[in-house]
Amino acid sequence: MQFEYSNPTRVVFGAGTLPRLGEIVRQYGSRALLVIGGGSVKRSGIFDKAVQSLKDAGVAVILCDGIEPNPRISSVRRGAALARENKCDVVVALGGGSVMDASKVIAAAALYDGDPWGMIYHGQPNVHIPTEALPLITVPTLAATGSEMNCGAVISNSETTEKSFMSTACLYPKVALMDPELTISVPQNQTAFGVCDLITHVTEAYFNGPGNTPLQDRFAEGVILTAMEYGPKAIDNGEDLDARSHIQWAATVALNGWVSSGASGGYPVHMIEHTVSAYHDITHAAGLAIINPAWMRFAARTNPAKFVQFAERIFGLKSKGSDDLDCALAGIDRFEQFLKSIGCPTRFSDLGIDGSLIETYAKETLRIINDGNGKLPARPAMSEADIVGVLKAAL
Amino acid sequence: MQFEYSNPTRVVFGAGTLPRLGEIVRQYGSRALLVIGGGSVKRSGIFDKAVQSLKDAGVAVILCDGIEPNPRISSVRRGAALARENKCDVVVALGGGSVMDASKVIAAAALYDGDPWGMIYHGQPNVHIPTEALPLITVPTLAATGSEMNCGAVISNSETTEKSFMSTACLYPKVALMDPELTISVPQNQTAFGVCDLITHVTEAYFNGPGNTPLQDRFAEGVILTAMEYGPKAIDNGEDLDARSHIQWAATVALNGWVSSGASGGYPVHMIEHTVSAYHDITHAAGLAIINPAWMRFAARTNPAKFVQFAERIFGLKSKGSDDLDCALAGIDRFEQFLKSIGCPTRFSDLGIDGSLIETYAKETLRIINDGNGKLPARPAMSEADIVGVLKAAL
Numbered sequence: 001m002q003f004e005y006s007n008p009t010r011v012v013f014g015a016g017t018l019p020r021l022g023e024i025v026r027q028y029g030s031r032a033l034l035v036i037g038g039g040s041v042k043r044s045g046i047f048d049k050a051v052q053s054l055k056d057a058g059v060a061v062i063l064c065d066g067i068e069p070n071p072r073i074s075s076v077r078r079g080a081a082l083a084r085e086n087k088c089d090v091v092v093a094l095g096g097g098s099v100m101d102a103s104k105v106i107a108a109a110a111l112y113d114g115d116p117w118g119m120i121y122h123g124q125p126n127v128h129i130p131t132e133a134l135p136l137i138t139v140p141t142l143a144a145t146g147s148e149m150n151c152g153a154v155i156s157n158s159e160t161t162e163k164s165f166m167s168t169a170c171l172y173p174k175v176a177l178m179d180p181e182l183t184i185s186v187p188q189n190q191t192a193f194g195v196c197d198l199i200t201h202v203t204e205a206y207f208n209g210p211g212n213t214p215l216q217d218r219f220a221e222g223v224i225l226t227a228m229e230y231g232p233k234a235i236d237n238g239e240d241l242d243a244r245s246h247i248q249w250a251a252t253v254a255l256n257g258w259v260s261s262g263a264s265g266g267y268p269v270h271m272i273e274h275t276v277s278a279y280h281d282i283t284h285a286a287g288l289a290i291i292n293p294a295w296m297r298f299a300a301r302t303n304p305a306k307f308v309q310f311a312e313r314i315f316g317l318k319s320k321g322s323d324d325l326d327c328a329l330a331g332i333d334r335f336e337q338f339l340k341s342i343g344c345p346t347r348f349s350d351l352g353i354d355g356s357l358i359e360t361y362a363k364e365t366l367r368i369i370n371d372g373n374g375k376l377p378a379r380p381a382m383s384e385a386d387i388v389g390v391l392k393a394a395l
Numbered sequence: 396m397q398f399e400y401s402n403p404t405r406v407v408f409g410a411g412t413l414p415r416l417g418e419i420v421r422q423y424g425s426r427a428l429l430v431i432g433g434g435s436v437k438r439s440g441i442f443d444k445a446v447q448s449l450k451d452a453g454v455a456v457i458l459c460d461g462i463e464p465n466p467r468i469s470s471v472r473r474g475a476a477l478a479r480e481n482k483c484d485v486v487v488a489l490g491g492g493s494v495m496d497a498s499k500v501i502a503a504a505a506l507y508d509g510d511p512w513g514m515i516y517h518g519q520p521n522v523h524i525p526t527e528a529l530p531l532i533t534v535p536t537l538a539a540t541g542s543e544m545n546c547g548a549v550i551s552n553s554e555t556t557e558k559s560f561m562s563t564a565c566l567y568p569k570v571a572l573m574d575p576e577l578t579i580s581v582p583q584n585q586t587a588f589g590v591c592d593l594i595t596h597v598t599e600a601y602f603n604g605p606g607n608t609p610l611q612d613r614f615a616e617g618v619i620l621t622a623m624e625y626g627p628k629a630i631d632n633g634e635d636l637d638a639r640s641h642i643q644w645a646a647t648v649a650l651n652g653w654v655s656s657g658a659s660g661g662y663p664v665h666m667i668e669h670t671v672s673a674y675h676d677i678t679h680a681a682g683l684a685i686i687n688p689a690w691m692r693f694a695a696r697t698n699p700a701k702f703v704q705f706a707e708r709i710f711g712l713k714s715k716g717s718d719d720l721d722c723a724l725a726g727i728d729r730f731e732q733f734l735k736s737i738g739c740p741t742r743f744s745d746l747g748i749d750g751s752l753i754e755t756y757a758k759e760t761l762r763i764i765n766d767g768n769g770k771l772p773a774r775p776a777m778s779e780a781d782i783v784g785v786l787k788a789a790l
Contacts (some may be wrong), residue, residue: 001644002409002410003406003408003636004407005406006404006405007402010399011399013397013398017397131457172759180396193696212637214621218616218617218620219614221613225608225613248396249657258653261406261408264643
């Protein structure tokens with residue numbers, strides 16, 4: 001077991017903590033670029049409360065609104081220009097994963113003279129990896145991506161039909177202000193997608209790592225069990241603040257390094273999904289819900305022991321031994337049933353996507369990321385034919 | 396669920412990483428106070444390797460040796476004076492919890508003109524809480540206290556028969572360099588005490604918190620299950636590097652905030668043990684092994700549900716319901732049997748300590764820390780009579 005871990009983000013967690021936003025932001029700057037999405041935070045009243053708190057603390061607010069789902073590099077460019085023009089010295093992300101991801105890249109792009117698309121890894125030879133960014137405060141309004149407490153961001157380029165990522169230390173938010181009350185207004189389907197998203201973050205690390213990480217496995221299973229216990233409660237009753245709190249913390253922990261350190265070896269489901277959603281602009285977690293079970297059935301054949309462990313510890317199934325593929329597959333079936341039960345699609349046909357571009361998705365995924373031998377990093381590493389096979393199984 | 400979490404310590408984990416010490420330390424300074432204990436690191440050859448790595452990186456080494464178990468404030472004073480006289484700009488702790496705890500206070504005391512005992516909370520009205528310290532790199536040689544990745548330190552004062560703590564942000568190590576190979580030479584009994592120590596850190600948070608922290612519970616259970624699986628393997632075969640790795644990481648995670656955030660409400664077993672070991676200079680974890688089961692039997696009567704959960708999830712027992720005290724107590728019996736099985740004492744008589752000072756321990760514990768109403772913070776809060784009752788049950 002070999003790894004390095006570092007995560008300097010400070011967490012302030014609890015219902016009713018939004019009014020502390022101004023005091024926290026003021027520790028880092030006095031002119032905030034406030035980044036939001038399509039306006040749901042305005043309709044819910046969250047926006048007004050956040051602005052009031054910032055103004056009460058003497059923080060000037062420059063608004064960058066309209067960040068779209070699957071946030072685009074064009075929005076990043078616009079936000080960075082706004083930050084520069086208005087001499088912003090701090091960025092506040094008030095929204096879901098798209099808003100937080102865009103805000104990270106805006107925070108770095110504001111201090112970078114080149115085009116920010118050059119910072120996004122998309123298979124180009126020379127990526128510009130920034131070493132500085134404006135301080136960022138994240139205020140998530142959705143329990144899903146975990147972006148509030150990590151240094152990753154996923155950005156789309158509609159001109160080139162690409163969706164890819166960046167991940168570097170200067171993107172860690174200074175503070176994640178997590179008020180579960182802000183997630184009360186999230187509709188049922190988005191709540192369910194968030195649960196799927198956070199579980200998929202965990203399964204990627206759990207199944208693709210080098211193995212021999214028993215404590216990380218326990219943590220991963222803890223996140224999944226918690227999400228499966230409280231996710232349906234939050235979906236059934238959006239005002240269940242306890243359930244909202246528990247899935248929000250689970251979503252953060254799913255991707256802040258606590259589960260994956262020493263255990264991660266690739267994010268194949270995410271990488272494949274990014275390509276598909278670059279073409280179709282589907283909800284990220286909907287794509288994950290479709291691809292993940294199909295990928296699991298593929299991977300279980302070479303790594304049955306880990307899938308048996310999953311079946312036993314998550315679903316209480318009993319195996320005949322660590323090579324019991326039937327038990328492994330039964331666990332995957334149960335997982336897929338869970339995704340269906342909370343309202344996620346589990347086949348591309350549920351979204352009206354046919355198989356006509358499957359080879360393109362596979363080629364494009366491998367163009368953006370491969371291990372140098374033409375395979376997608378994963379356990380097992382995936383050839384183009386493997387990716388095609390998984391996608392066909394998910395039609 | 397309300398909490399704040401922050402832990403900026405960077406972790407470099409893996410067998411064979413010790414030679415990176417110099418390169419890491421050089422990022423923070425060029426004149427290192429190297430703090431060690433009684434000399435076991437010299438006998439094992441670890442000391443020479445560490446010094447070589449530091450010198451190769453151009454780091455001057457000033458040695459502070461002889462830190463004793465239950466480290467004393469007199470050693471802190473000596474180390475701080477050495478650091479000042481030699482203009483050290485970085486501190487390296489190479490040893491177990493005692494060395495790391497002393498190093499933290501030395502790092503702060505080197506920048507503080509007053510007597511460092513004034514920084515240790517011991518019931519005095521005006522504690523000096525430092526806001527700056529020399530950068531600290533921890534290199535643990537024992538899986539036990541978790542001190543390598545937290546901001547706490549426990550220090551004894553033999554002149555006043557007091558043992559107490561400090562905990563503040565400037566004490567976070569910059570880097571924890573964790574090389575499980577360094578723990579290979581730890582003898583069986585110290586390995587077992589380390590396992591007991593780390594489990595007790597987790598049970599304190601697990602049982603004393605406000606409840607309603609399901610994910611933290613899963614993490615706590617994960618640490619305990621991992622320690623109970625790999626602890627006996629490391630005790631049976633000290634050269635089992637996998638087992639050493641897993642208990643070392645478990646020990647770190649047990650007290651770095653990942654388990655306790657939002658879940659902690661007091662450390663009664665530690666607080667009582669500190670008083671006892673201030674009088675008897677016993678190994679900290681031996682005291683914990685004796686007091687913890689007795690405390691659990693006391694606490695289970697007011698909080699049976701959590702102890703039933705412990706019995707079910709850790710030992711696979713089946714309860715008749717969340718108020719099944721018999722099941723709760725059976726789980727505690729199983730836990731005590733585990734401690735015995737790895738060679739820990741579970742009664743004061745095992746250490747030759749009689750009951751003559753029990754009232755003194757109780758009074759002194761409450762003098763050092765109480766909730767303002769004369770009770771020890773815990774679930775349930777403990778009166779003097781409660782503490783006496785627990786100690787009597789452990790004779």
